[in-house]
Amino acid sequence: MRIEVAGIRARVAELLVEYGIPSAAIGVLHDGEITEFAVGVKNVETREPATTDTVYQCGSMTKTWTALAFMQLVDEGKADLDEPVRTCLPGFRVADPEASATVTPRHLLCHTSGIEEAYGDPGEDDDVYERMVENIADAPQLFPPGHTHGYSPALGYALLARILEVCDGKRWDDVMRDRLFGPMGLASTSSWYEQVDAARAATGHLIRSPAEGPTVTPVDRLPRAFGPGGNITSTTREVLAMAHVLLDEGVAPNGQRVVSAEAVREMTRSRVPVPDPYMFGPAWALGLVVCDWHGETVYATDGSTIGHNARLRLLPDSRTAIAMLTNGGPRESFYRQVFNEILTGLGTVTIPDLPAPDATPTLDPSRYEGVYGRPGARYEVSAEGGKLYLTLVLDPVQAAFLQKPDRIRHELLPVSETHFLVPPADPSEDTQTVAIYDFTHGDARYLHTNCRVHPRLDG
Incomplete structure (x- = not known):
């Protein structure tokens, strides 16, 4: 089945007005073909239209990119998912001695290290991730390593980035360029705001109230400490290139092998349960959320900055991926309506609703x-x-x-x-x-x- 672009574009335009979101760029990979379109404006003040070449901040979707780069280290035998972090970073320690000795990259990738984000202000210089490692010597534990799931917005993936830096002898931004963006032919994807082409960049917006409508965000980027966990900018087509790697056993659209097929299997099959399974999914894999859509396994990676939102869903059974980048939001109901329009048109499984309340439990x-x-x-x-x-x-x-x-x-x-x-x-x-x-x-x-x-x- 093919996507009926005109109808979906019109529906997205209606929803953008309803939700006060300035623009959305949408890309769909299905049966090896990409369909993409953009609706709305890059900036509510200039009214410049968004296009499929507009770049958006991807927020925590960045973590999936960092996970792919780290899995290259695993493929090369330079790192091990289950060796302690201090094997690669001898100076790594936190307040709890046992956590210092036992936290592994697998804990970091699936957010089960339990380390509080107590890294202070590591600055904006090239040594930011080295400083973050130094600054957490007194960081407490929210829970013992592996005990439960607790999302780490910045610290966990900054530690992975520091391992990449030590192994490759270069800063994380250069690691990502040399390991992923360059080989995959991604000219529009970057990891640091200074690399972004301002003429192509969407401006972030906040929607604090329906009456006020969208306003330009006063915070135009996240601190560099969030880099490996949240600072990549990209287009829908290049986000779909990452999706292609995960759907095609490690191979990019240009034929470049990015990671081994075994690495992709490990990324998707190594899972921990998520205590709240309903909003995103019941399990967390290595850089990916695992969703259950009416019995079908779907993988997700999302992200938000202060004014941008990114969504990507991978449906391996139908070899489909849908990416949406916006410069406003996030709104869960907006994403659900847009994606379900597309999924229904493709004849694939759709996003399940949240469960209904149950009045039967007798709670103390x-x-x-x-x-x-x-x-x-x-x-x-x-x-x-x-x-x-x-x-x-x-x-x-x-x-x-x-x-x-x-x-x-x-x-x-x-x-x-x-x-x-x-x-x-x-x-x-x-x-x-x-x-x-x-x-x-x-x-x-x-x-x-x-x-x-x-x-x-x-x-």
């Missing part, structure tokens, strides 16, 4: 009540009238920036004894999900939402 509120958090994030779970409530406590500066109150309260709707729906407090937001779990010692020990883990703080 006292086991959930408490304060959960980590630096920069605080959640309070309370009970009232037999119901559980979740209050997100925002830093006053963050609340003012987002034009939101500093305490946002949601009712928790049970899906099971450990999983809950979080209805939006604002019509411009989407329903979220949360897991409150690990009752080993009686009360829940962790709250997991948006892939982040938050230990109990009050006992």
Whole structure:
């Protein structure tokens, strides 16, 4: 089946207006052919139209690129997924001696190291990842290595990047150019803002309220510390080149072998469970999220910066990949509607809905009540009238920036004894999900939402 571009383009244009997103670039790889189009504007102030050559910030989709480069080291015998990190980085240590000795690249790739993001300010110079390794000597553990899943926005992949730097004798940005972008023929993909062609770059936007509409972000890029975990910019066609590598056993569209077929199998089959399985997927592989769409395995890699959003879905059974890059959002419902339009037209499996609430579980509120958090994030779970409530406590500066109150309260709707729906407090937001779990010692020990883990703080 072929994609009916005119109809989908028109539908995307309608949805962009509805959600206040300035533009979307979409690419589909299906049966070896690429279909791509762009709708909207690169910047709401200049009104310059977005095209398929427009480059967007990919955010944490960068982690999949870094994972591919690291798997090249594994292929070459220069690194091992299950050897301690300090085998390659002898100076690596954190506050916990056991974690210092046992954390491995596999832990880092699938976000189970448990190390807090306590790397301070490593600066913007070429030695940023070396400094991050030095700065975490006193970093505490959120949980013991391998105990649960807790997403690491920057630190975990910065450690992998430092291993790449040590093995290759060059900075991470050059490693990515020489190992991936150059051999794959990707002229539009870069890892550092100074390499980006400003004339082709989409401007990021924030949508703080429907009345205000999209406004140009005041933060035009993430710090360099996020590089290996969030700073790649690209086009939909070149994101699909990465997808091709994963769908075609390690071979890029230009015929270049990027990694071995065994490396791709390891990336997709080495998995850890995700405590909250509903928002993204029930498992995390090496640089990829594993989704279950009505019994079919689908792989995902997403990313957001302060004004951009990126989505990629890989459907191996139908040899299909869909990429979408936007300069506003993210909105889960926007992505679902756009992708389901495309998937339905292709006759493939579609994205499942979130589960419905289940009124049958009889919950003991006292086991959930408490304060959960980590630096920069605080959640309070309370009970009232037999119901559980979740209050997100925002830093006053963050609340003012987002034009939101500093305490946002949601009712928790049970899906099971450990999983809950979080209805939006604002019509411009989407329903979220949360897991409150690990009752080993009686009360829940962790709250997991948006892939982040938050230990109990009050006992």
